[in-house]
Amino acid sequence: MLRLSKLTDYAVVVLVRLARCDEVQTAPGIATATGIPEPTVSKVLKALASGGLVVSQRGARGGYRLMRSLNEVAVSAVITAIDGPIALTACVEGSVGGCEAENLCPVRGRWDPVNEAIQSALSAITLADMQEAAMVRSFPLVLEPARLESSRLDPTRAVS
């Protein structure tokens, strides 16, 4: 299902919340505002801070503050900050030793183009797009979508 981690979802929630004012906001405050348990918020914010998406202010009256505005933050940046670099399979470039029978394998590193395509798509969407998406419902997908060739199979057609 290509599921991305739930922490990334939380990260987006936190970032959007963080964008509502440019004052510093404490992790407990964000926790109560969003309903996400406080230790989890803390963990997410720590990851985002080390990823350079937010800046932290230590000490009393400390908290977190956005580093860039939402339309400067790509979704791929959030995913990278939380889940590490995007690597679809264990056999992408790097991590050479991970695969058994890699001399026989006929797809040595062929996922790389797919990987890059996804990264491109994710880099083209910013968090501002995402929050806009929920307001203008059923909007027609900002970036050029590379010609989605409508649904080859899957009779259930669960679009998600």
Added chain:
Amino acid sequence: MLRLSKLTDYAVVVLVRLARCDEVQTAPGIATATGIPEPTVSKVLKALASGGLVVSQRGARGGYRLMRSLNEVAVSAVITAIDGPIALTACVEGSVGGCEAENLCPVRGRWDPVNEAIQSALSAITLADMQEAAMVRSFPLVLEPARLESSRLDPTRAVS
């Protein structure tokens, strides 16, 4: 890391192998040819058959055969057949009850555009592209890549 399941990787291997001749090929045969353990090959082929990517011939002298040629099969079709419909988070359309505090949550279903973008990117790449990719190494990414804006952060720059 946006990891996709290893079974999908195997599926691509199997499909590419299956394309080498249009005769039916048995699951044990493919297993020995690719080095993938036989029960796993069987499972993958079953999923692909139910997804409509291969057709099966039962009985003695049975086996599997490709239904479409490789350049007619999008990567998204393979992923959908193996891993089910692509759903980045638990909170995409459908599966309404899965999320706690969904009335508070400010990103209700905002992953949908991201989801569709990925699906578009994945639908634009066919298996033929993938096998071509490994031959013409470092090829410049067939589909228009929506302007990947080069690497905001991550000093390590692990591209994969």
Added chain:
DNA sequence: ACAAACAGGACCGGAGGGGTCCGCTTAGTC
């Protein structure tokens, strides 16, 4: 009738991720 192959499950073990907690450091405040 036999054998070879697929079909459709059940089943199990390990890895990974969500979630929590604790001790330490920093910096405002009184």
Added chain:
DNA sequence: GACTAAGCGGACCCCTCCGGTCCTGTTTGT
């Protein structure tokens, strides 16, 4: 200068999911 409110870094556990295997039908050529 002491206190306190926050972040920082890491260790930790538990649960879920996935990879991998196996077994019992069912089909079909020989």
